[in-house]
Amino acid sequence: MPDETPTASDPHDADLPADAWSGVHRGPLRAGEWVRLTDQKGRRHNFELVPGKRFFSNRGHIEHDELIGREEGFTVASSAGGEYLVFRPLLSEFVVSMPRGAAVVYPKDAAQIVATADIFPGAHVVEAGVGSGALTCSLLRAVGPWGRVSSYERREEFADVARANVRQFFGGDHPAWSLTIGDLAEALPASGERVDRIILDMLAPWDCLEAAAGALRPGGIVCAYVATTTQLSRFVETVRAHGGFTEPAAWESLVRDWHVEGLAVRPGHKMIGHTAFLVTARRMAPGARPPVKKRRPAPGAYGPDYTGPRPADLPPQVLDQSFDA
Template sequence: MTPVLSQDNIFNYGDYVLIYLDRKRRILAKLEQNKRISSDKGVIIADNIVGKEKGSQIVTSLNIKAWALKPLLVDYIEKGIKRVTQVIYPKDLGFIIFMLGIESGARVLEAGVGSGNTTIVLAHFVKPTGHVYGYDNREDFLKIARNNIAKLGLENFVTLKYGDVRKGVDEKNLDAAVVDIPDPWEALNTIYNSLKPSAPVAFFIPSVQQLLKLYEALEDFKGFTDIRAFELILREYELSKTSIRPSTHIVGHTGFIMFARKIIKSL
């Protein structure tokens, strides 16, 4: 008996697909009528994917086998968004989400939206009942971020605002904050006033000098505790039946993560 396929597991026009040719060739594309999806291994016609079950094998115009996969969040982050700023890598984003305890229903402040990369990840985890409030002092960045967020259908879980977080934000009693600006020590008062007592904050810092300056500022501010700093190094392994070894490519230093929790200041 032929199984009845759920429509949710079938590719339709308007869906995004990840075409997996090999580890180095992954193409994220939107399925549109008559659309040609090109690669160095040949062309794939979008119409030939529509109606297929997700996970099905397809072939290019050069008769090269590929797989039509449902995109994951990491695929959108790596292949699907327009970048106009340096973004936080997935290895760091995952750790930040874990450390901050981000979950559905959380209300989160993001200081420094940039291309919307972090915003998308935060919105993915706080939906459907939570919300992300993102601030940036560049209107051009906010416009690009809005388009990237809409691509994943997350706009209902995000409010983007033009503003300087160092001068304050509108929101109070938030569950967590992510800060990615060049001088986060200038925004400590804003972050403190926006968070619930005991709520955590993660700062993404590119250099040791900035890390030291932020640590000294947090200590002097006396409104945060459990101050910790981390650096994550990620190395993939090359896999084959004849040899398994570390990849020669490594995602090394991308930035430092400083973590702290708000406390009630002593008189």
């Protein structure tokens, strides 16, 4: 966090306390903060404010000193007459423009994970696959400085990018975050930790399900973030076959913007379509199993062409190789 905090004339406009670790500031823009400039065509530029430096674009330059000390939410003109809107970047804006090692979890999915996995202040959340740190920022904000986020990443180069991005957003090393280089399937059982939530953002989340089951408290939630239908099927069926979780719920979210000008109201031409599937399930108490589903699977769903995990107590006709679907 920056050491010097500009004072506000109104105490209600004072900056947030540093120990809140929100990644958000109030009051005048200050050196060391990041700002987001948006031009008249919607093009966006994020950069750190440094006294004496200049921001350059195809519309000339802007002195950083022209921005420092002003309240956000103003327009500024470049040396060649370009107009820019100046704000501090929101978390949702920061993550889509941050430097990337791996693909980022988009804001629409991060919001779904925080809500449906019920990430709460003080929770201990395990994240497998830190990527570029986008989801990590949302998890840290949700658990607060009194919670814990334990991230596991196999690749050192991804971990380095994530560390830099998380530090950039929060202004320092968040006290609730730990990052381990290694495989969660081995490292989490070895730690002996008991946790509230586990988020699996990786190619083969089913490989970590046994470790997740051993670490989750009863009532805890496992949430997988997978890109393809084959990954979705494999993970869901692995959860069912395990028997120690509730029936998994799977879904995706699509976001479509709208064009609104007077009577011209129509869907926009841009859309954030498929990014990933989300799957959640809750951990049962030790030795307990969920009720057997009343609804039968579709004929042939687990027939001879299906080679994945099979849930227990399937009706015989579903498994009959001679059954004609």
